[in-house]
Amino acid sequence: DWSSDVCSSDLACSSTCWVIESRLKSDGSLNWATTSEPDDGTLDSARAVTHDGTNLYIAGFENGGTLSETNCKTGNGCYRVEPRRATDGLLNWASTTAQRGGTGALPRAIEYDEASGDLYIAGRDNTTDSGIIMSITTTNLLNWRYLNIVGGEATDLTFDSNNIYVTGLDQGNNCDDPSDNTCWRIQSRAKTDGSINWTVEPG
Numbered sequence: 001d002w003s004s005d006v007c008s009s010d011l012a013c014s015s016t017c018w019v020i021e022s023r024l025k026s027d028g029s030l031n032w033a034t035t036s037e038p039d040d041g042t043l044d045s046a047r048a049v050t051h052d053g054t055n056l057y058i059a060g061f062e063n064g065g066t067l068s069e070t071n072c073k074t075g076n077g078c079y080r081v082e083p084r085r086a087t088d089g090l091l092n093w094a095s096t097t098a099q100r101g102g103t104g105a106l107p108r109a110i111e112y113d114e115a116s117g118d119l120y121i122a123g124r125d126n127t128t129d130s131g132i133i134m135s136i137t138t139t140n141l142l143n144w145r146y147l148n149i150v151g152g153e154a155t156d157l158t159f160d161s162n163n164i165y166v167t168g169l170d171q172g173n174n175c176d177d178p179s180d181n182t183c184w185r186i187q188s189r190a191k192t193d194g195s196i197n198w199t200v201e202p203g
Contacts, residue, residue, distance in 0.1 A: 018046040059107040124153035
């Protein structure tokens with residue numbers, strides 16, 4: 001077991017910002033730490049991370065301050081994806097165009113697929129009050145995107161050679177038990193285009 005007394009909040013940050021750290025697996029000692037300050041708003045937060053052996057891919061929320069891109073101004077919070085070099089945290093590029101969703105639009109999971117070279121992202125779109133699943137390339141091109149859970153959110157995902165498996169919450173009165181309006185949702189989707197193979201909603 002190990003613990004650390006390094007406080008990431010000591011890093012320079014004029015408002016709410018992301019903190020990204022690399023630490024040794026053996027003892028938790030710090031390799032490097034950096035912050036990302038997407039804008040001058042509040043509630044910016046990094047939520048999920050994956051890697052491809054060379055780069056980290058970090059998904060989070062940009063609340064939309066006055067310094068944000070036009071499509072992510074105050075009140076139009078965005079998903080933000082940042083690829084960073086794993087050796088030192090250097091930013092390769094950043095995007096807030098993957099999905100807009102209003103305050104509370106939080107990505108919950110991101111996974112890298114070595115076979116296809118794509119990233120899969122799952123979370124919540126607050127504008128439509130829905131879960132969302134999307135696939136983008138590591139150069140930020142959108143492959144496909146679906147709002148897949150009315151009145152809920154997608155909370156995690158995994159994949160195999162052909163399919164993506166998404167878990168989440170459904171509050172849209174679609175549960176297997178008609179008396180229950182809140183239940184799990186589990187979906188299988190094709191990696192190639194996001195089309196649904198099957199959905200179950202146990203009460």
